[in-house]
């Protein structure tokens with residue numbers, strides 16, 4: 001049987017059957033069946049060696065064309081084409097044969113041939129449905145080859161010939177359309193009465209999702225409830241989760257599970273979106289609910305790599321590393337994404353050594369690291385303060401792994417060097433970068449200057465970073481904190497004025513904690529919680545305790561900070577309120593898990609360390625960059641964050 005493109009053999013042999021059309025039926029249907037079953041080689045072999053009586057070509061040829069395409073036998077398709085022409089089957093009256101040829105040429109990238117075929121069609125005398133099928137095949141083929149311009153050229157021609165397009169046309173066009181053109185296609189669909197078609201609406205939702213969730217959501221909301229199917233829900237869910245709108249994604253998930261869903265059951269695709277939102281938000285309760293659902297309803301889930309990866313990522317980011325590890329160990333087959341999720345998870349928790357071991361185990365299993373895995377590794381080294389390991393792997397990236405460092409890798413390295421106090425080295429690395437540094441790179445240097453109280457280099461980094469990201473409030477706050485820490489109050493005032501002039505407000509800090517399936521959200525100085533009196537009483541008491549404890553034991557720097565923390569000026573940061581709620585409402589011995597949107601400040605860090613000792617409890621706090629595990633008066637970040 002033929003395997004390459006020069007396969008005139010089997011096809012030429014098929015010509016031998018061309019003379020006689022009186023063969024008994026089953027023969028050509030068998031070719032079609034084999035093609036349908038994906039047994040393409042057998043289909044073509046049958047065409048060659050089958051019954052000596054010839055097949056009715058009108059039936060067997062399209063199947064043979066499809067089989068040739070599946071085997072990438074361009075010459076075979078051309079021969080079938082020639083054979084069909086010789087038999088008088090073309091210009092086609094048979095839409096099936098025509099669309100098989102057209103889409104084969106398009107799929108195989110032989111667009112001029114496809115166009116030629118269309119050119120030869122006597123459009124006026126051909127049934128409109130056949131003409132439409134022909135155009136649709138060509139458009140789909142162009143779409144498959146990621147040739148959006150070609151798609152639209154054919155579409156224009158289709159409209160110029162007065163052929164009405166249908167849902168199939170739109171399903172090919174919409175995904176390949178540039179985002180700006182999607183509204184026009186939507187309008188066309190509406191005018192043609194196709195907007196209510198479920199598959200068209202689903203397609204529009206996915207297309208809009210590329211540019212944000214709002215328009216995708218609008219299409220979804222406008223769909224009649226009964227016509228929303230699983231694909232619609234999955235499309236709108238992923239539109240939200242991919243665009244960082246986790247809360248909305250989870251809300252949609254609950255609607256889907258409830259009456260609004262009309263009995264539509266989530267599948268693995270749904271759950272991957274939901275888990276990614278849970279991981280992002282730190283929504284442990286919902287994520288664990290999804291996990292239960294997966295275990296009960298999708299017993300074979302361990303073979304679904306994507307779903308397992310989403311679960312690993314969820315566990316790792318929501319503070320349950322052992323569960324992430326367990327699932328990873330249970331997977332029969334892992335992808336690089338599975339490894340990366342686990343490496344990144346250990347890194348976020350400050351277990352740089354485990355992350356490095358995992359990375360090396362991955363490499364020794366023959367998996368070539370990619371850029372994402374390398375980011376996970378370098379940031380793990382950075383979070384754990386593993387200067388030598390980080391540098392070693394950074395140079396191995398270029399040498400051994402043949403990866404070209406991206407901005408993200410440089411950010412990790414600047415972070416790593418900066419944390420290690422090697423600010424000049426970090427500054428030099430930025431100068432040596434082959435591409436201009438972005439806000440994140442300068443931001444990493446700024447963060448390091450905060451840790452090491454270096455005003456001069458901090459100002460340099462700040463100047464760069466606000467040029468690149470003028471409205472990122474976090475950087476102004478960092479600079480102001482550097483001035484505060486070094487006692488330069490005029491500097492603080494200067495930054496405040498800049499923020500005011502630019503209309504920037506500090507993003508309000510918020511923390512949440514889950515308790516008995518309910519999320520309790522706290523803002524700074526928030527008095528809205530029903531238990532607020534007890535919570536505030538406890539925080540004040542703890543502040544006093546912290547002041548006494550650290551004041552008596554620790555060095556001058558910490559004393560200075562703690563005194564500040566206890567002063568009424570600082571206010572009640574959200575993580576303190578959340579932890580106090582946890583202490584009041586949970587049993588001794590259990591870990592208290594809090595998710596925070598911003599970085600933990602120095603004051604709260606000291607507070608949490610001390611309270612973990614005096615209350616004999618462990619706190620796991622996920623802030624904007626990593627996990628802090630406070631236990632026995634110390635933090636897993638070793639005061640490096």
Ligand SMILES: [Zn+2]
Nearest residue numbers: 573601603604
């Ligand atoms: Zn704080």
Ligand SMILES: [Zn+2]
Nearest residue numbers: 628635637639
């Ligand atoms: Zn910490």
